[in-house]
Amino acid sequence: xxxxxxEKHDAAxxxxxxxxxxxxxxxxxxxxxxxxxxxxxxxxGLAGHIMELDFPKEYQNWGAVPPRxxxxxxVITYPSKKDIASALLQLxxxxxxxxxxxxxxxxxxxxxxxxxxxxxxxxxxxxxRVHYSSFTKEEITKAFxxxxxxxxxxxxxxxxxxxxxxxxxxxxxxxxxxxxxxxGKEFLSVGRVQTPLLALIVDRDKEINAFKSKPYWEIxxxxxxxxxxFTASHRHGRFDKKEEAAAIYKKLGKTAIVxxxxxxxxxxxxxxxxxxxxxxxxxxxxxxxxxTAMQIAEKLYMDGWISYPRTDNTVYxxxxxxxxxxxxxxxxxxxxxxxxxxxxxxQLVPTRGKVESKDHPPIYPVACARKTALDDRHWKxxxxxxxxxxxxxxxPCEWDATKAAIDISGEPFVAGGKNLAVAGWRFHYPYGTPKxxxxxxxAVGDVLPVKKADLLEKxxxxxxxxxxxxxxxxxxxxxLGTKATRHEALTKLYSRGFIEGNPPKPTALGISxxxxxxxxxxxxTSNAMTSRLExxxxxxxxxxxxxxxxxxxxxxxxxxVFDQLEAHGAEIGRMLRSGSAADSKIGxxxxxxxxxxxxxxxxxxxxxxxxxxxxNCRNTYNVPAGTLKFDKxxxxxxxxxxxxxxxxxxMMADGKKVKGKAYEYGCPACKKEVTxxxxxxxxx
Numbered sequence: 001x002x003x004x005x006x007e008k009h010d011a012a013x014x015x016x017x018x019x020x021x022x023x024x025x026x027x028x029x030x031x032x033x034x035x036x037x038x039x040x041x042x043x044x045g046l047a048g049h050i051m052e053l054d055f056p057k058e059y060q061n062w063g064a065v066p067p068r069x070x071x072x073x074x075v076i077t078y079p080s081k082k083d084i085a086s087a088l089l090q091l092x093x094x095x096x097x098x099x100x101x102x103x104x105x106x107x108x109x110x111x112x113x114x115x116x117x118x119x120x121x122x123x124x125x126x127x128x129r130v131h132y133s134s135f136t137k138e139e140i141t142k143a144f145x146x147x148x149x150x151x152x153x154x155x156x157x158x159x160x161x162x163x164x165x166x167x168x169x170x171x172x173x174x175x176x177x178x179x180x181x182x183x184g185k186e187f188l189s190v191g192r193v194q195t196p197l198l199a200l201i202v203d204r205d206k207e208i209n210a211f212k213s214k215p216y217w218e219i220x221x222x223x224x225x226x227x228x229x230f231t232a233s234h235r236h237g238r239f240d241k242k243e244e245a246a247a248i249y250k251k252l253g254k255t256a257i258v259x260x261x262x263x264x265x266x267x268x269x270x271x272x273x274x275x276x277x278x279x280x281x282x283x284x285x286x287x288x289x290x291x292t293a294m295q296i297a298e299k300l301y302m303d304g305w306i307s308y309p310r311t312d313n314t315v316y317x318x319x320x321x322x323x324x325x326x327x328x329x330x331x332x333x334x335x336x337x338x339x340x341x342x343x344x345x346x347q348l349v350p351t352r353g354k355v356e357s358k359d360h361p362p363i364y365p366v367a368c369a370r371k372t373a374l375d376d377r378h379w380k381x382x383x384x385x386x387x388x389x390x391x392x393x394x395x396p397c398e399w400d401a402t403k404a405a406i407d408i409s410g411e412p413f414v415a416g417g418k419n420l421a422v423a424g425w426r427f428h429y430p431y432g433t434p435k436x437x438x439x440x441x442x443a444v445g446d447v448l449p450v451k452k453a454d455l456l457e458k459x460x461x462x463x464x465x466x467x468x469x470x471x472x473x474x475x476x477x478x479x480l481g482t483k484a485t486r487h488e489a490l491t492k493l494y495s496r497g498f499i500e501g502n503p504p505k506p507t508a509l510g511i512s513x514x515x516x517x518x519x520x521x522x523x524x525t526s527n528a529m530t531s532r533l534e535x536x537x538x539x540x541x542x543x544x545x546x547x548x549x550x551x552x553x554x555x556x557x558x559x560x561v562f563d564q565l566e567a568h569g570a571e572i573g574r575m576l577r578s579g580s581a582a583d584s585k586i587g588x589x590x591x592x593x594x595x596x597x598x599x600x601x602x603x604x605x606x607x608x609x610x611x612x613x614x615x616n617c618r619n620t621y622n623v624p625a626g627t628l629k630f631d632k633x634x635x636x637x638x639x640x641x642x643x644x645x646x647x648x649x650x651m652m653a654d655g656k657k658v659k660g661k662a663y664e665y666g667c668p669a670c671k672k673e674v675t676x677x678x679x680x681x682x683x684x
Contacts, residue, residue, distance in 0.1 A: 012045030179573030273362030284469030314353020479531025512579020
C-alpha cells in the first residue's frame with residue numbers, strides 16, 4: 001500500500017480528490033482517511049504536530065524544581081495526538097511506500113519526520129517527500145511525479161528551535177511568575193521571540209511619553225486664479241520663533257506674482273511580489289490584525305485560491321507561467337479589465353524583491369474566485385493578493401508634479417500640485433493611492449490676488465505607535481522569529497495581557513516586565529541573542545552546524561542569564577507586582593502591593609476580593625452580593641477603585657423579577673476598617 005501523509009485533514013481530502021478519482025472516506029482508529037482501492041493507496045491527514053516536547057514529570061512541580069533547574073533538564077518527546085499516532089502505527093504494517101506530503105518549510109518537515117519516526121517503529125517501507133505550493137491539480141500531480149528525499153537537516157533545525165523555545169520559555173516563565181507571585185492561570189510568560197518584540201513596543205511607548213511637544217508657526221496664503229482658489233506656503237516652512245513669523249506675516253500685501261513654474265514627470269516603480277511580511281503589512285493597512293490575516297490566508301490556500309502564504313520569497317521563479325495565471329482572469333467579472341490590460345503589454349516582466357528562496361514562490365492567486373464564492377473578509381484579502389499580482393507585472397505609474405515659485409511682498413512662497421498622468425501599476429492596485437492635487441493653469445508673470453493669509457500655530461507631534469504590519473517588518477529586519485511565527489508572537493503578547501489595542505500599546509504589566517529584565521538581564525529583551533540563534537538554525541538546516549552544538553550554546557547562554565536574574569529576584573518581583581497592580585481594575589493590595597482580584601467561594605458561590613499574592617499574603621475583603629462595577633475614582637488612602645454594586649434581582653410574589661437598584665459601596669478596605677472598629681468597640 002502507498003501511504004500518503006499530509007499535515008492536516010483538509011489537505012488529505014484535496015490531495016485524494018486530485019490523485020484518486022475512486023477515493024472513498026473511511027476511519028482509521030477514528031481518524032478520517034481516504035482510500036483508493038484501484039491505486040492501493042491511502043491518504044491521511046495529521047493535525048499539525050503529533051509529538052510534543054516537554055520535561056520529565058519530576059520537573060513539572062514548580063515548588064520542587066527551581067527555574068534554573070530547567071536550564072539543564074532533559075527534554076522528552078511524547079505523542080500529543082495519540083489517536084493519530086495509533087492510526088499511523090496501524091497503517092504502517094501494510095505500507096510498502098510512504099510519502100510525506102506536509103507543508104514545505106521547517107515546521108512541515110519536522111511534522112513529517114514525526115510521522116516518519118512513528119512508522120519506522122513498526123515497519124521499514126520506502127520513504128519519499130513531495131513539495132508543493134498550491135492545491136492545483138497541475139502542481140499536485142507534478143509534485144507526486146517527482147518526489148524527493150526527506151530533509152532531516154531542515155527538520156533538525158525546527159526541532160532545535162522547539163527545544164530552545166521550551167527550555168528558555170519554561171525556565172524564564174517559571175522564574176518571573178514565582179518572584180511576582182503569579183502562579184496558576186495568572187502566570188507571566190517570557191519567550192525568546194515574544195519578549196524582544198514586547199521590548200520594541202515598550203521602547204516606542206517610552207519615546208511617545210518622553211516626547212515634549214514644541215510650538216511652531218507656518219504662514220499660508222490662499223491665492224486666486226480666476227475663480228479657482230489654491231494655497232501657497234512660505235518657503236521657510238516651520239518658524240520656531242513666533243516673532244519672526246509674525247513680522248513676515250504683517251508685511252504681506254494683497255498681490256502675488258508667479259516667478260517660476262516647473263513641471264516634472266516622476267515615475268513610481270511597481271511593488272514587489274508578496275512574501276508573508278509584505279502581505280501582512282498590506283493586510284494591516286486594510287484593518288486586519290496579523291493573526292486574522294494569516295488565518296484567512298491559510299484558508300484561501302487550503303481552498304485552492306492562493307499559493308502557500310508562509311514564504312520569504314519576493315521573486316517569482318522562472319518555472320511559474322505568469323501569462324497562464326493572468327489568462328485565468330479573462331472571464332472574471334471582477335478582474336477581466338486587469339487581465340486584458342496586462343495581456344496587452346508587449347511582454348510580462350515582473351518586479352523582483354531582494355529575497356529569493358527555493359522553498360515556495362511569492363504569494364499569488366492560483367485560481368479565479370468569484371466574489372459571491374467568498375465572504376467579505378476572505379474576498380478582501382483574496383482581492384488584495386490578485387491585485388498585487390497584477391501590479392507586479394505592470395510598469396511604473398507616472399505623476400506630473402508641478403512646483404510654482406511665488407512672490408508676495410518680497411517673501412518667497414511655493415505652491416505644489418501633482419496628478420496621475422500614467423496609471424501603470426496603480427490601475428490594478430489602488431490601495432494607498434494619493435489624491436490628485438491640481439494647481440490651476442499658471443504662467444510665469446501671472447499677478448494673482450491674495451484672498452487671505454494665515455499665521456498658523458501648530459505643535460510638533462509625538463511619534464506614532466507601531467502598527468502590527470510595521471512590527472512584523474521590524475521583526476524580519478531584526479531576525480526575530482520566522483515567517484511562520486511572527487504573528488503568533490504578537491498574539492501571545494495580547495493573550496498574556498502585556499499589550500492591548502491596535503496599534504499595540506503596552507500595559508503597565510508589559511512595561512514593568514521589560515523594565516525589570518532590562519535592568520537585570522538585558523539579554524532576554526535583546527534581539528541579538530535571538531537573531532544569532534536564528535542564524536545558527538539556518539546553519540543546521542544547511543548542514544553546516546550540528547544541532548547538539550547549538551543546543552549546548554543556547555543552554556550556556558541561559559545559565560548566564562540566571563546568574564543575573566537570581567541576584568535580583570526580589571527587586572524583579574517587586575517591579576512586576578507593581579506593574580500588575582497598576583493594570584488591576586480593583587487596585588493594589590494595601591498590605592503587599594500585589595494586584596487584587598475577584599474570587600468566588602466554593603461553599604456558596606458568593607464573591608470576595610482577595611490578594612493575588614496568596615499564599616504569601618492572605619488579605620481579603622467581603623463585598624455585597626450582586627454585580628460589581630469598579631469606578632475610575634480611587635480611594636486616596638488605599639489606592640483602590642471605588643465600587644458600585646447592583647444587587648441581584650428579587651422574585652416578587654406575583655412571579656415577576658425586580659431588578660436591584662445600583663448603589664455606591666465605596667472602598668472595600670475602608671469598609672473593612674470600619675467593621676473592625678465597630679467589632680472592637682462592641683466587644684470592649
